[in-house]
Amino acid sequence: MKRVIIVDDEVQVRKGLHWKVDWEEEGFQIVNEAENGEEALLLMDNNQIDLVLTDVRMPVMDGIELAKKCKEYNRRMKVIILSGFSDFEYVKNSMKEGVKDYLLKPVDPEELQAVLRRMKKEMDDDRKQQLEIEKVRSLARNQLHEVQEQYLLHLVKGEWFQHHIIEDRLKQLKLHSLLQENVKAQFITVEVRDLNEDTDRAKQLQLAFQMLCKEMVENQDGVFAFYDPNYANMMQLLRLVDKSSNPSFLVKSIQHYVRSLLRLEAVIGIGDEVTGLPNFKVGYISSLLSWSQSQVGNCSQMSGEAVKKESITDFSPELERKIINAIEQSDLTQFRAELEWLLGDMNKQSVLSFSLIANRILFSLSAIVKRYSVETAETQRFIWKVQQAIWELNAQKQVIDYLSQLASIIMEKVNNTRVSDGKFIVDGVKRYIDQHYGSDITLSHLSELFYINSAYLSEIFKLQTGQNFSEYLVARRIVEAKKFLTDQHLKIIDVANLVGFSNSAYFGTVFKKRVGQTPVEYRKAIAVSDLK
Structure with a gap:
């Protein structure tokens, strides 16, 4: 039911409006009455009002002033003015103050019914539009939250190369508190x-x-x-x-x-x-x-x-990098040497410290599996075996054996991708870009990450995708920018930063070239479309 308040300084007029139509049948409920605009505003503080029927001429605060206040109070509230014939032109000119319609006194029941039905349709349309807008905003917020969650997972399981890139990305994702x-x-x-x-x-x-x-x-x-x-x-x-x-x-x-x-x-x-x-x-x-x-x-x-802090064996980024290097260079001997140094008898440590280091190594191997897209039933089975053995807290030898076997499998599969026509490496590069499009990604960075000459990577990327690296990256950023622009709460500079552009001016230039509209024009077009 839409909630109604009737405002008129004549009690008989207020009572008369009650019986002129079947309010409930029209979808309305009269919840209060007031003698003037000031009294009506006080009653609104305690009631959610959808529709105001008010006389134009009243003491203390007239209907036009009340309409202005209602517009400030709740822009979706509908106001209908009741007036005599002598006030007709005055009331017509007041429409800009938030008045939605008017009725001449004495009020004709059929005219009142027709106005109520128009107001109800407007309210229902407003509600539908508001729900659609909230849906779009919710999707945009969810998009941001999803990217934030993915990056939190990257912080605890991914590979770290340059600390300043991590810091920049956290700022872009509005995770300043982590900095x-x-x-x-x-x-x-x-x-x-x-x-x-x-x-x-x-x-x-x-x-x-x-x-x-x-x-x-x-x-x-x-x-x-x-x-x-x-x-x-x-x-x-x-x-x-x-x-x-x-x-x-x-x-x-x-x-x-x-x-x-x-x-x-x-x-x-x-x-x-x-x-x-x-x-x-x-x-x-x-x-x-x-x-x-x-x-x-x-x-x-x-x-x-x-x-306990004193039980943690040092596992620096340098050590982690050595393990990754050994895998990507297919040096099983070096990998086993690093593994023995970290987890073998030469390095006395607590059971829990052993488990922590083993997990760090497992995370590194899992990141390589994901990057090269060599996830198979076999690799997943060994990853699960390592997890189970670590959780047992008393299967250290089994953990080392499983990690060695997993490393051997990964090396073989990574080698197979490298002797292909480059498709697997390019697929891995594309997945990396799709996940880290907001970061400062360069061709030299990718060449280091995938252990491949940058010139050769550029060549095979163009061959496999039909686009050069920078074109693919920009296209991906524009796709994500369109999603973020649906959230009216995000500033253009925020969207630019989220998708990896250093400043909003350059972002606007690239967006206009790709989309045919500036980010502001695109956002306005979306807003207009949502309201239709």
């Missing part, structure tokens, strides 16, 4: 399990569980949620640490809502607090290791402090 000096963070792993072990509800409700976690952290400062496809039925939370905060309330809330809304149990692993972006990988793995200590079963559990 605080010596930022302190803690990761929390949340897994859902069935209350009844014989059902498959956890898998069926996986998407609902993800949405629940995202909604719970959406309005919490310094808390982010992301999903790692390698871990089924899990969500990962990143929580920025300050002196007054602790994860207990968040964790208990998640367990409560998972149980009450989804009828599942939440098993939670709380990782160690870490300092600085480079240590995010350590923090993430520690939450997984903490989770791995949970008991088998379907009851809610929580464990924490998986890896």
Whole structure:
């Protein structure tokens, strides 16, 4: 029902309007009456009003002034003016003040009915348009959140080359809070399990569980949620640490809502607090290791402090790079030497420190598998075997054996891609661009990443795609820019930064050349289209 207030200084006029039409049948409900505009505004503070019927001549505040105030109060509120014949021209000129229609006194029931039906149609159309606009804005926000989540996963599992590129991308994605000096963070792993072990509800409700976690952290400062496809039925939370905060309330809330809304149990692993972006990988793995200590079963559990700071063996970016180099250069001897140095008997360390380093190596191998698109049933089986062995916390030799076998398989498959006509490498480059289009990507950077001469990479890329590298990159950025431009809340400079352009002027020039409209013109065209 649309809610109505009648405003007139004559009580008989107000009562007469009640019985002139069947208000409920027309889809309206009279919720209040007022003697003048000022009284009406006070009543609106406590009621959601959709339609105002007001006399034009009233003491204290007349109908025209009330219409102005209503427009300021709620631009979607409809105002109908009631007037005598002598005020007719005056009322007509007032339409610009927010008055939607007018009726002459005495009000004819059929005319009132016709006006109400027009107003109802306008309101319904307004509501439909608003829902469409909100839908577009929601899609744009979801697009930004999706890119943010992908980059959070990259921070904890991807390869780091130049720290300033990471910082620039975090700024572009509005993740400035992660750039605080010596930022302190803690990761929390949340897994859902069935209350009844014989059902498959956890898998069926996986998407609902993800949405629940995202909604719970959406309005919490310094808390982010992301999903790692390698871990089924899990969500990962990143929580920025300050002196007054602790994860207990968040964790208990998640367990409560998972149980009450989804009828599942939440098993939670709380990782160690870490300092600085480079240590995010350590923090993430520690939450997984903490989770791995949970008991088998379907009851809610929580464990924490998986890896004590003094037990962590140093695993610098240089060491990680050596391992990656060994794989990509097909040097199995070098890989095994690095593996033995990090995980073998020569390097005495705790079981949990061993597990952390093993996970770091596994993440590096998984990144290579993804980059070269050599994901097969065999590689996935070995990745899963390594994960299972690490979680057992007492299968160190098995972990080393599985990692060695996995490395050997990856080397063979990477070699096969290199002796092809270049299609596999180009496919890998395209996937990298599709995921990192907002970063500062250069041909020399890609040549280092894929261990291939830049001139040869440029040649085979053009051969396979029909476009040179820079054309493909720009085209991809424009596609993503169009998505972000649907969000009216994002400034043009924000969109430019999100898709990898250093300044809005250059972005506007490139966009106009590719699309035929400037970003502002394109956005306005979308807005007009949405309102139709």
